[in-house]
Amino acid sequence: MLISRGVAVDAFDGVRRLVLHGPAGIGKSTVARALAGRAPRAVWLAPDAADADLPFAGLAELRGVVPHEVGPITAGVDRLVARGRAAELVRALGPRTLLVLDNAQWLDAESAELLAFALRQAPAGLRVVAVERAHRTPVRAAAVCGEGAARWALPPLAADGIAELLAQQGLRYRWAGRVHALSGGNLALALELGAAIAALDHDLRPFEAVPVPERVRSAVRERWAEVGPDAVRTLRIAALADRPTVAVLHRARGAEVDAHLAEAVAADLVSIDETDHVRFTAGVLASTAGVPHAERLALHGVLAEVVDDPVERARHAALAADEPDADLARRTQEAAAVARAHGNRALAAELGLLAARRTPAADEVALVARSVRAAVDAGFAGHVERAREAANLVLSRSTSAVDRVHARLSLVDVSGQSLDAVDEEFAHAFAEAGGNPALVAAVRLRESWKANLCDGDPVAARAVAADSAELAARGGDLTVRAMALTMQARMERVLGMPSADAVLARALALPVDGSALGVHNSPAYLAVRHALFDDRLVDARAQLLALLPVAERSGSAEDITDVLRSLAEVEARAGRCGAALHHARRAVRTTAEAGLSPGPAWCTAALAEAAGGSFERALDYALRGARASEEEHDRVFLSRTLHAAGTVLLATDRAAEAVGVLERVRVLEDEQVVGDPSILRWHGDLAEALVAVGDQDAARGLITRTRAATDHAGVLVGLDRAEGVLTSDVDLLTAAAARAVLPLERGRTLLALAGVQRRRRRRGAARAVLREAVELFAGLEAHPWTALAQDAVDRLAPRPGAGLTEAEARVAELVGRGASNQQVASALAVSVKTVEATLTRVYRKVGVRSRSQLAAGWAQQPPQL
Numbered sequence: 001m002l003i004s005r006g007v008a009v010d011a012f013d014g015v016r017r018l019v020l021h022g023p024a025g026i027g028k029s030t031v032a033r034a035l036a037g038r039a040p041r042a043v044w045l046a047p048d049a050a051d052a053d054l055p056f057a058g059l060a061e062l063r064g065v066v067p068h069e070v071g072p073i074t075a076g077v078d079r080l081v082a083r084g085r086a087a088e089l090v091r092a093l094g095p096r097t098l099l100v101l102d103n104a105q106w107l108d109a110e111s112a113e114l115l116a117f118a119l120r121q122a123p124a125g126l127r128v129v130a131v132e133r134a135h136r137t138p139v140r141a142a143a144v145c146g147e148g149a150a151r152w153a154l155p156p157l158a159a160d161g162i163a164e165l166l167a168q169q170g171l172r173y174r175w176a177g178r179v180h181a182l183s184g185g186n187l188a189l190a191l192e193l194g195a196a197i198a199a200l201d202h203d204l205r206p207f208e209a210v211p212v213p214e215r216v217r218s219a220v221r222e223r224w225a226e227v228g229p230d231a232v233r234t235l236r237i238a239a240l241a242d243r244p245t246v247a248v249l250h251r252a253r254g255a256e257v258d259a260h261l262a263e264a265v266a267a268d269l270v271s272i273d274e275t276d277h278v279r280f281t282a283g284v285l286a287s288t289a290g291v292p293h294a295e296r297l298a299l300h301g302v303l304a305e306v307v308d309d310p311v312e313r314a315r316h317a318a319l320a321a322d323e324p325d326a327d328l329a330r331r332t333q334e335a336a337a338v339a340r341a342h343g344n345r346a347l348a349a350e351l352g353l354l355a356a357r358r359t360p361a362a363d364e365v366a367l368v369a370r371s372v373r374a375a376v377d378a379g380f381a382g383h384v385e386r387a388r389e390a391a392n393l394v395l396s397r398s399t400s401a402v403d404r405v406h407a408r409l410s411l412v413d414v415s416g417q418s419l420d421a422v423d424e425e426f427a428h429a430f431a432e433a434g435g436n437p438a439l440v441a442a443v444r445l446r447e448s449w450k451a452n453l454c455d456g457d458p459v460a461a462r463a464v465a466a467d468s469a470e471l472a473a474r475g476g477d478l479t480v481r482a483m484a485l486t487m488q489a490r491m492e493r494v495l496g497m498p499s500a501d502a503v504l505a506r507a508l509a510l511p512v513d514g515s516a517l518g519v520h521n522s523p524a525y526l527a528v529r530h531a532l533f534d535d536r537l538v539d540a541r542a543q544l545l546a547l548l549p550v551a552e553r554s555g556s557a558e559d560i561t562d563v564l565r566s567l568a569e570v571e572a573r574a575g576r577c578g579a580a581l582h583h584a585r586r587a588v589r590t591t592a593e594a595g596l597s598p599g600p601a602w603c604t605a606a607l608a609e610a611a612g613g614s615f616e617r618a619l620d621y622a623l624r625g626a627r628a629s630e631e632e633h634d635r636v637f638l639s640r641t642l643h644a645a646g647t648v649l650l651a652t653d654r655a656a657e658a659v660g661v662l663e664r665v666r667v668l669e670d671e672q673v674v675g676d677p678s679i680l681r682w683h684g685d686l687a688e689a690l691v692a693v694g695d696q697d698a699a700r701g702l703i704t705r706t707r708a709a710t711d712h713a714g715v716l717v718g719l720d721r722a723e724g725v726l727t728s729d730v731d732l733l734t735a736a737a738a739r740a741v742l743p744l745e746r747g748r749t750l751l752a753l754a755g756v757q758r759r760r761r762r763r764g765a766a767r768a769v770l771r772e773a774v775e776l777f778a779g780l781e782a783h784p785w786t787a788l789a790q791d792a793v794d795r796l797a798p799r800p801g802a803g804l805t806e807a808e809a810r811v812a813e814l815v816g817r818g819a820s821n822q823q824v825a826s827a828l829a830v831s832v833k834t835v836e837a838t839l840t841r842v843y844r845k846v847g848v849r850s851r852s853q854l855a856a857g858w859a860q861q862p863p864q865l
Contacts, residue, residue, distance in 0.1 A: 025188025058111030095125030156185025184282025345555030379410030438475025456635030496675025575743030577612025684718025
C-alpha cells in the first residue's frame with residue numbers, strides 16, 4: 001500500500017475523476033504527485049494566479065504539453081469549433097493517461113468550461129485528478145470533473161503524522177506535539193517549522209521555544225488577508241482571549257460578530273465548537289505578533305471589561321497595562337493563586353509572570369518571590385517557555401540560594417524524559433545549593449530520576465534517592481523526603497529487594513499534602529503500580545480512578561498522562577480492551593497537546609492497540625515509541641516498548657524478528673539489573689519465540705533461570721505456556737490456561753494449546769480449544785486476538801468428507817495433495833494395504849470415485865497449518 005501524506009493512494013486506483021481539495025499547504029499536491037507516480041503516463045497542468053483572468057490560458061498550457069497539432073482555441077474561434085478542438089486536445093492525451101489539474105482555483109473560466117465539455121467526451125481510460133485550494137466546497141475543480149466525480153477533502157495531519165514528518169527531517173519526536181499545535185496539522189506549515197528547528201546550529205533544548213520563521217509569518221498574514229478588516233479586529237480579540245467564546249466576542253464587538261466569524265470559518269481560520277468556543281485551526285494563526293503594541297493593549301483592556309471569569313479579568317487587566325503597578329501586581333498574584341488552586345498551573349505560571357513584570361523594581365523581594373512561584377508552576381505544568389522566562393528573572397535578580405535552586409530545578413522538571421539535556425542546570429543547582437541539606441536533597445532527588453531513566457542504573461538511582469531522603473529529613477523538607485522514599489521504593493522493587501514495600505509504607509505515612517508532590521511522583525501512585533505488578537487489578541483500578549481527578553486538578557499534563565497510561569494498562573490486563581484503548585488514546589492526545597516526550601504514551605498505545613485495536617497499529621506505535629525513547633535516552637521505556645513490539649511480532653508469526661527485539665529487551669533488563677520479572681514479563685514471550693525459531697536449548701535455559709527467580713503467578717503462566725510449546729505438553733498448557741488470572745493470557749495460552757493439539761494431529765481437539773479462545777477474545781473486545789483465533793479455526797474447518805475418522809482424514813489429505821499410496825504408508829508408518837482399505841472407506845464417505853476427484857475437492861480448500 002502506498003501512503004502519501006497519510007492517504008492510502010492505492011484506494012484511488014480505479015477512480016476516473018477525483019477532486020482533491022483543502023486549504024493551502026495541507027498536502028494536496030503531494031498526494032497528486034503520488035497518484036501521478038503510479039500512472040503509466042501523467043500530464044501536469046498547473047495554472048498560475050496571474051493566469052486566472054486570462055481567457056483560454058489553461059488550454060494554451062495544455063496544448064504545449066500535448067504532442068499533437070490542434071487548432072488554436074482563442075476568443076476569436078467559433079464556440080462550437082472551440083469545443084471540438086478542446087475535445088480533440090483531450091483525446092490526444094491517450095486512454096492510459098492521468099491528467100493532473102493542480103491549482104484548479106486559478107484555471108480561467110473559459111478553459112474550465114471547454115475542458116469540462118471535452119472530458120465528458122474523453123475515452124474511458126483517461127483519468128483526471130483536479131486539485132483546488134478550497135476550505136469547504138471546491139468550485140472550479142468540481143465543475144471540470146463533473147457531478148459524478150469523487151471528492152476528497154484532505155484533513156489535517158494528526159500528531160502522529162507530524163511526528164513522522166519531523167523524523168524524516170532528522171528531528172526528535174518530542175517536537176511533534178508543539179509543531180502539530182502550531183501548524184494545526186498543515187503539511188506546509190509543519191515542514192517550515194521543522195526546517196526552522198533543523199536549521200539551528202544546536203539541538204533545541206526542552207525549554208526552548210519552536211522558532212517561527214518569516215515564511216510561516218508571511219503565510220499567516222496571507223491567511224488573515226482572506227477576511228475583511230472588521231473581521232480581522234474580531235479575530236485579534238479572539239486571539240488575545242484565554243478562552244474566546246461567541247458571547248465574549250459579542251460583548252466586545254457587537255452583533256456584527258456573527259458575520260465576522262462566518263467569514264473566518266469560511267476561510268478556515270477558526271472553528272466554533274458545540275459550546276460556542278472559538279478555536280483557531282492552527283496555533284500560529286492566533287499570533288498577534290504583527291499587531292501594534294498600543295492596539296494590543298487596548299484590546300486587552302476591552303477584554304478585561306467583557307470576560308466573565310475574575311481570573312481572566314485580572315489577566316487581561318495586567319496585559320492591558322504598560323507600566324509597573326503595585327496594586328495591579330498584587331491582584332494578578334492573587335488571581336495566580338486562584339488558578340493554582342483550581343489546578344490550572346499553566347495559567348498560574350502566566351499570571352505569576354505578569355505579576356512579576358508589573359511589580360515595581362523597588363519591591364525586589366516581591367518581584368523575585370513571584371518569579372520563583374511562576375517558575376515552579378511552569379515546571380509543574382510542563383510549560384517550557386514560561387519556565388525559562390521566570391527562571392531567567394530569578395537568576396538575573398536574586399542571590400538567594402533557595403530562589404536560584406528552585407529556578408534551576410523548574411528547568412529540570414520541565415524537561416520531562418530528557419533529563420540528560422539539562423546537565424548544566426544540575427551542575428549549577430548543586431553548586432548553588434551549597435551545604436543546605438534541603439536544597440541538596442531536592443537536587444539529588446532529580447539526579448535519582450536521571451540515573452534511572454537516562455542511565456538505566458537502578459542501583460545508583462536507589463542510592464541517590466536514599467541519600468536524598470536522608471538529606472530531606474535533616475533539612476525538614478517532608479515533601480522531598482516523601483518523593484525520595486517513593487523513588488527508593490520504586491528502585492528496590494525493580495531490583496527485586498524485599499524491603500521495597502516497607503520503604504513505600506514509610507513514604508505513605510508521612511503527613512504531606514498530596515498536591516505538593518505531583519501524582520506521578522507520589523507514594524500513592526507507586527502503590528498503584530505495585531498493585532498492577534501484583535495483578536491486584538481491582539485495587540489498582542479503584543485507586544487510579546480516585547487519582548485521575550486529583551491529577552486533573554493538579555494541572556500537570558505529566559500527572560494526567562501517567563494516570564491515564566496506568567489505567568490503560570490495568571484495563572488491558574483485566575480484559576477491558578475498549579476501555580484500555582480509550583485511556584491510551586487520551587494519553588496520546590494529552591502528551592501531544594502538552595509537548596511532552598511521546599515515548600511513554602506511545603508505549604501504552606502499543607499495549608492497548610495490541611489488546612483491542614489492531615496489531616498493525618500496535619507495532620507502529622511500538623517502533624515509533626522505541627525510537628522516541630532512544631532519542632530521549634530513556635532506557636526504562638525503551639525496554640517496555642520493545643517488549644510490546646516483540647509480543648506483536650510473536651503473535652503475528654514473525655518469530656525471528658521477535659527473538660531479535662526481545663533479546664534486546666533481555667540485554668537492557670540485564671544492564672539495568674532488573675531483579676523482579678513481574679514488572680516487565682518478557683521472559684515467557686522470548687522463550688516461546690526461541691522455540692518457534694528452533695533454539696530449544698536457549699528457551700529451556702531461560703525458562704529454568706526465570707523459574708528460579710520468581711514465584712509470581714502471572715510470570716509462571718507465561719513460562720508454562722513457553723514450556724508447554726517447547727515440550728508439546730498438553731496437560732501443562734491446559735493447567736496453565738486454567739490458572740491464568742489475566743483473561744488475555746488465558747486466551748494466548750489456549751492458542752498455544754490448540755497449536756500443540758494441531759501438531760499432534762488432534763484436529764478436533766484443536767478446533768474445540770480455538771472456538772473457546774474465539775469466544776473468550778470476542779467477549780473481551782480483543783479484536784486482533786479474535787481475528788487471529790478465528791483465522792486458526794477457519795484453517796481447521798472440516799475438509800471434504802466431514803465425518804472421517806482422524807486416520808481417514810489424514811490419508812485423505814495426503815492423497816488429496818498428490819501423495820502415492822506408498823508415500824502415504826511411509827508417512828503414517830502403516831502398510832500399503834492399510835492405506836488402500838482406508839482410501840476405499842474415504843471414497844465412500846466423501847462421495848468420490850477416484851484419486852483425481854479427491855484431489856480436485858482438496859484443491860479448493862485453504863492451505864492447512
